[in-house]
Amino acid sequence: MPTRRMRTECQRGQYKAQHCTLEVKNPRNMVFLVLLVPFLPLLTGSPLPPATTATNPQCPPGFHVIYGRCVQFRTEIGTWKEMKNECFNEDAEMVKVDDENFMYYLVEFINDNGLDGHRYWIGASDEDHEGTFTWTDGTEVKMGTPFWGDGGDQVQEPDVGSSENCVGLAREDHFFFFDYPCDAKRSVICESVSKIQ
Structure with a gap:
């Protein structure tokens, strides 16, 4: 579920286009922004880059x-x-x-x-x-x-x-x-x- 901050940033154009791709108006003229980031891989067939890459380093102990x-x-x-x-x-x-x-x-x-x-x-x-x-x-x-x-105060750090x-x-x-x-x-x-x- 999108947060109020996310919706505000989408409305201001502060999120990249792929993060704010769907706007649906209901009969009461309320606007719902659906943030599709978590579902983008399912919709496009393009998975997020893996957490590890082919050129993974071997890390020192404890890392x-x-x-x-x-x-x-x-x-x-x-x-x-x-x-x-x-x-x-x-x-x-x-x-x-x-x-x-x-x-x-x-x-x-x-x-x-x-x-x-x-x-x-x-x-x-x-x-x-x-x-x-x-x-x-x-x-x-x-x-x-x-x-x-x-x-939560709508003032970005x-x-x-x-x-x-x-x-x-x-x-x-x-x-x-x-x-x-x-x-x-x-x-x-x-x-x-x-x-x-």
Whole structure:
């Protein structure tokens, strides 16, 4: 069932066309938007890309292959900088969620493996330049849908000024991106920088 946020974004044209493909008016002139994303593979015969690819790396112990990347879920909590160091100690970086398919399979893994009771830091912040979110490798974070959440208030993140500079996945909003104070305590998702081939 589409959420109010999804319907609003479809009406504004913020979702890609394939996400908002059917509009049906009932006799009472109410408009229902049917989001077909979960059913698109069934309707088109084109499956979503698999969660693992043919060029899957072999990951170091404790890491999982998700969409061709080696990731580790660290469920202890700490500040953004503390958890960045935790990843570094594992020869890893905080995860870079820069692809819609990777995000889909990452969240699916979280939900399917009982990891959905945590809030996670990811490797993005705007500490270097207020309002410009970058990954730890210096590349810019994609803004808007489908990455950033709205917390149900219809105002898409990031929506707070200089007090919230670090990015995490919000379990309260389907693990979309939110900006938080960097000294908040969260778990972290790490991505291995060394893959065993």
